[in-house]
Amino acid sequence: MKKVQFRNAWFPYLLLLPQLSIVAIFFLWPAAEAVRSSFYLEDPFGFGATFVGFDNFVDTITSTDYGRIARFTGIFTFCVTFLSLGIALLLAVKADKVIHGASTYKTLLMWVYAVAPPVAGLIAILLFDQHVGPIVKLVALFGWKMQIGVNYFDTGFAMVIAAVWKQIPVNFIFFLSGLQGISKSVQEAASIDCRSGFRRFWTVTFPLLAPTGFFLLIINITYAFFDTFGIIDVILKTEPGNNPVTLVYKVYLDGFRGNDLGGSSAQSVVLMILVFILTVIQFRLIERRIHYT
Amino acid sequence: MATITLDTVRKVYAGNVEAVKGVSVDIDDGEFIVLVGPSGCGKSTLLRMIAGLEDITTGDISIGDRIVNKVDPADRDIAMVFQNYALYPHMTVYNNLAYGLRNRKIAKDEIDRRVKEAARILEIGDYLERKPRMLSGGQRQRVAMGRAIVREPAAFLFDEPLSNLDAKLRVQMRVEIKRLQKALGTTSVYVTHDQLEAMTLADRLIVLNGGAIEQIGAPVDVYDKPASTFVASFIGSPAMNLVPVRSENGRLQAESGAGLDAPNLHGSDRYLLGIRPEHLEISGEKANGTDGLSMEFTVNVLEPVGAESYIYGQLDGAGPEIVVRAPSHARYDPGTVLYLNATAADIHFFDAENGRRIEG
CATH class of the missing domain: 2.40.50.140 (Nucleic acid-binding proteins)
Structure with a gap:
């Protein structure tokens, strides 16, 4: 490879500046601000702040509310990640085998990708509407009286369904391209070596999809943690009451609805640390077992 | 060990493209048959139909006494060597060889014996714990051969197995394939577009043109008495x-x-x-x-x-x-x-x- 040398040593940094400033302004600065204000008790009207040390963190972690919401976030994240990855993989495997009208199937499965999260939430509200929602009517046939916004479980269920529905297309696209990246002759060799398609999938196809799967796992956990905000907000109609919310949504509620900026900042710092630990664990434990071609 | 019989086998693709036009041939037990012809003559399609990787439009293919038209590739008792080797990239060489045997519920020590034996014959014993990406082209080729040998199948199917190797290695592997096939006595069908490979390997040649058989015969007979101008100009270099x-x-x-x-x-x-x-x-x-x-x-x-x-x-x-x-x-x-x-x-x-x- 040809090595290009800039005459001015600062010129490369100048070229990097737009990207670096975006990182600084939209990530580093707010993060630093969050860390700083997590140690202060902010006046609700913004007139002043008092340094309170770790009080905000202690309050956050010891509150009964926080544990409950953290547990829901965990279950929510697990369900969304597991279901959206699993269903997307199933659809991708099936779509990969379709010969006639393949592009129609693929387009139909992908278009949801273009729907904005709040719109996805709105559609979910229509589907789960108390009076006209087709899903509510469907489950009513089986004797389940679904009450979104009233019943804790039902509301959480609707959130999971909406979030999964929104995420499947992204996973589908990645899994499909991952599947198409697997050599056809390797699959044919496997079909001569192993009769059971099920076993073949788990012993050959799945391990070769693992790099894609690992990437998507991280993307999906991050999605369930942070990007489901819009869906949750629309489903709750910004009236959380006793309904389930995720940790990120609680950061918003406490900070901007409850005007407790210090406590909210402390929560977001805890979230940052959680995500950091999670990422380290994922890369350390899982990536080691993954074969990259 | 088995005979392979093709009875007016046809393959028609969507859009009425006839890739194989009624091919009939009887392959003897232990015979080395080479399918040779230019690109698009249907030789690979024919081989893949024997393997079960392509459906048969009409006609019958039998391996041994059994018509295998509807039999799953894994149950046809064949082993195939692919042009790009098609090794499982995430498995070690040992597991590449053992995979097909494990799926057939063969006892563990028997698997071990066969893998070690194949590794000895092909001189790949030192690489058994390596992944395919750590091997050279020639070594991968040997592993692909090993994967076929350990199965102890009724027939070997080769799909241009040497075309990714450099010229020197190709000659060496060609000699080795011939020697192995004679030693094992396994019926083999070998596809190539290289007329030199075809001449040197085959007990009998099948020259294909446009999905139909132009000539079947021993290499010398095909060379001495080409049945058509197509065969005459295809076999022999420079051409007739x-x-x-x-x-x-x-x-x-x-x-x-x-x-x-x-x-x-x-x-x-x-x-x-x-x-x-x-x-x-x-x-x-x-x-x-x-x-x-x-x-x-x-x-x-x-x-x-x-x-x-x-x-x-x-x-x-x-x-x-x-x-x-x-x-x-x-x-x-x-x-x-x-x-x-x-x-x-x-x-x-x-x-x-x-x-x-x-x-x-």
């Missing part, structure tokens, strides 16, 4: 010279006019006359005899290839291009006029209309 000729006063001369004189052995008015480059004898003057072929030839290019040289030129300055094999030290300047002579026994006659061989 083909000259359109017509009858004139009981003798033959080139359609383009003068420069060629040959006996008319089959009483027809027009032929394609075939003569291999190595059967032409170079002479300074026209042959006197009348029972053989003689042509007047103008040199265009001399192509030395080491052990011998090829002279390209034309009949009397016109007509089709002719190739002659000459000794390696031969030196002829462009424009030199030579006489090329051949005995009647070395001349091939083909029908001018359909290109089929005319036997005398």
Whole structure:
């Protein structure tokens, strides 16, 4: 490879500046601000702040509310990640085998990708509407009286369904391209070596999809943690009451609805640390077992 | 060990494209059959139909006494070696070899015995714990062979297994495949577009053209008595010279006019006359005899290839291009006029209309 040398040593940094400033302004600065204000008790009207040390963190972690919401976030994240990855993989495997009208199937499965999260939430509200929602009517046939916004479980269920529905297309696209990246002759060799398609999938196809799967796992956990905000907000109609919310949504509620900026900042710092630990664990434990071609 | 029988096997793809047009052949137990032909002649499709990787449109394929049209590839008792080796990239060499056996519920120590045995025969014992990406092309090729051997199948199917190797390795592996196949005595079907590979490996050749069989026979027979102009120009390098000729006063001369004189052995008015480059004898003057072929030839290019040289030129300055094999030290300047002579026994006659061989 040809090595290009800039005459001015600062010129490369100048070229990097737009990207670096975006990182600084939209990530580093707010993060630093969050860390700083997590140690202060902010006046609700913004007139002043008092340094309170770790009080905000202690309050956050010891509150009964926080544990409950953290547990829901965990279950929510697990369900969304597991279901959206699993269903997307199933659809991708099936779509990969379709010969006639393949592009129609693929387009139909992908278009949801273009729907904005709040719109996805709105559609979910229509589907789960108390009076006209087709899903509510469907489950009513089986004797389940679904009450979104009233019943804790039902509301959480609707959130999971909406979030999964929104995420499947992204996973589908990645899994499909991952599947198409697997050599056809390797699959044919496997079909001569192993009769059971099920076993073949788990012993050959799945391990070769693992790099894609690992990437998507991280993307999906991050999605369930942070990007489901819009869906949750629309489903709750910004009236959380006793309904389930995720940790990120609680950061918003406490900070901007409850005007407790210090406590909210402390929560977001805890979230940052959680995500950091999670990422380290994922890369350390899982990536080691993954074969990259 | 088994025979393989193809009975009017056809393959028609969507859009009514007929890739294989009613191929019938009986392959004997332990025989090494090579399917040879240019790209798109249907040879790979045919092999994949035997393997079960392609559906059969009509006709029957039997392995042993069993019709396998609807049998799953894994149950056909065949092993296939792919052009790009198709090793499982996430498995070690050992597991690549053992995978098919484990799926057949073969006992663990038996698997171990077979893998070790195959590794010994193919000299890949040192790489058993490596992943395929850590192996060279030749080593991967050996692993692919090993994966076929450990299965102890009724038949080996080879899909251009040597085409990704460099020239030297290709010759070496070719010899090794031949030796292995003879030692194991397993019925083999081998697909290639390389006529040299086909000639050296095959017990019998099947020359395919446009999805149909042009000729079946031992390599020497196919070479000596090509059934059509297609086979004549496909088998042999450089290809057989083909000259359109017509009858004139009981003798033959080139359609383009003068420069060629040959006996008319089959009483027809027009032929394609075939003569291999190595059967032409170079002479300074026209042959006197009348029972053989003689042509007047103008040199265009001399192509030395080491052990011998090829002279390209034309009949009397016109007509089709002719190739002659000459000794390696031969030196002829462009424009030199030579006489090329051949005995009647070395001349091939083909029908001018359909290109089929005319036997005398």
